[in-house]
Amino acid sequence: MAKWLKWTINLTILSALIAACGVIYLQSVSNKAVILNCSSELFDRHGQHEDDGKFYLLVDVLISSGNAQINYRYFNLDGSSAGMILMQGEVQSMEPNSMTxxxxxxxxxxxxxxxKKAWxxxxxxxxxxxxLHFSKSGKHNMSxxxxxxxxxxDYAVVLFQPSNTVCGCRIVNSRI
Known part of the structure; x- marks a missing residue:
């Protein structure tokens, strides 16, 4: 009887250890951050001169542990800053079939x-x-x-909505 009890205790401890390792592994895989460095060339077709309305856009995306940070950085053709918008919030959902x-x-x-006139x-x-969204609901939903x-x-093509922006992105870190 003592032999049977020892085997039962050992199997129970081994099962608990395997389950704990599985949980730790799943948490480490699910907490992996998504980091994208994106870029796009912007062109305002209403510009009067050849270089009027041409800008570069860099978008840095960090998604980690349910939080998201999106940093839109705008540059003039000479490389000087034309402005920046930093947004922070939470990931409400992730649609794996559409990668959204x-x-x-x-x-x-x-x-x-x-x-602001030069933006x-x-x-x-x-x-x-x-x-507009912040004034109505206190939050801005985007995808x-x-x-x-x-x-x-290490490359992705990404669509940002509602800004209607398509960017080429370098995948720095991903669970894509």
Whole structure:
């Protein structure tokens, strides 16, 4: 009887240890951050001169532990800053079949060092649409949809809504 009891106790401890290792592994896999460095060239077709309305947009995305940070950085053709919008919030859902992250933005910071009249049209639109949502509901809902990705080349094509922005992104870290 003592032999049977020892085996039962040993198997119970071994089962608990295997279950604990499984839980730790699942948590480490699910907590892996998504980090994307994205870029796009912006062009305002209403610009009067050849270089009028041309800007570069860099978007840095960090999604980790249910939190999201999206930093839109705008640059003039000479590399000088044309403005910045930083959004922080929570991931409300992730749709694996469409690779879409639905984010509820809680806070937004806009650059103050650049005159709003000189902002790129895209930045003005993003500021306007997000402020509209903040004034109505206190939050701004957006989605980040991965249209195409090639993890072997660390590359993805990403659509940001409602800003209607498609960017080429370098995958820095991902669970894509």
């Amino acid at each position: 992250y639905n984010v509820s933005v809680k806070t937004k910071t806009e650059s103050e060092g650049v005159d 790129p049209e895209h930045m003005k639109y993003l500021s306007y649409i997000s402020s 980040i949809e991965i249209l195409h990705s090639d993890t072997s080349k």
